[in-house]
Amino acid sequence: MKILVINGPNINLLGMREPEIYGRRTYSELLRVVAEAGEKFGAETEEFQSNHEGAIVDRIQAAYGKVDGIVINPAAYTHTSVAIRDALVAVGIPAVEVHISKVDDREAFRHVSFVCDVCLTTVSGRGIAGYADAIEYLCEKITKK
Numbered sequence: 001m002k003i004l005v006i007n008g009p010n011i012n013l014l015g016m017r018e019p020e021i022y023g024r025r026t027y028s029e030l031l032r033v034v035a036e037a038g039e040k041f042g043a044e045t046e047e048f049q050s051n052h053e054g055a056i057v058d059r060i061q062a063a064y065g066k067v068d069g070i071v072i073n074p075a076a077y078t079h080t081s082v083a084i085r086d087a088l089v090a091v092g093i094p095a096v097e098v099h100i101s102k103v104d105d106r107e108a109f110r111h112v113s114f115v116c117d118v119c120l121t122t123v124s125g126r127g128i129a130g131y132a133d134a135i136e137y138l139c140e141k142i143t144k145k
């Protein structure tokens with residue numbers, strides 16, 4: 001089973017970026033959490049991060065027929081991107097949305113997600129542990145299918 005983990009803009013700055021909101025754990029630690037969750041739940045994981053909307057669309061398209069599940073934190077593009085939503089629908093790969101912070105407790109513009117209803121579920125406010133939760137959820141769904 002293959003799971004692709006996609007992170008959007010500024011997630012590479014974890015640890016340095018607004019630590020009071022996103023915590024002090026770094027992007028490298030996020031990658032370790034993803035790899036460990038993959039091992040634990042029996043999935044091969046691959047990671048992709050980009051600050052560019054089109055690059056994320058390209059990566060989702062390239063996953064068609066090649067991965068079994070997608071974990072995606074579109075970051076700021078969550079609240080703006082019809083293109084990322086359309087790409088997820090186009091490839092039809094089961095996906096889980098992740099947010100490190102609890103977006104519903106933040107500014108009103110963060111309460112809107114363009115991807116939530118095309119994802120199986122959303123994990124929000126669990127810090128980087130949320131990526132492990134999302135991988136576990138996807139592995140269970142995919143193996144039960």
Ligand code: DQA
Pocket residue numbers: 009010011073074075076077078098099100101102103110
């Ligand atoms: C985020 C929440 C978004 O609103 C924000 O733009 C991000 C990160 C999160 O993981 O909490 O960059 O997706």
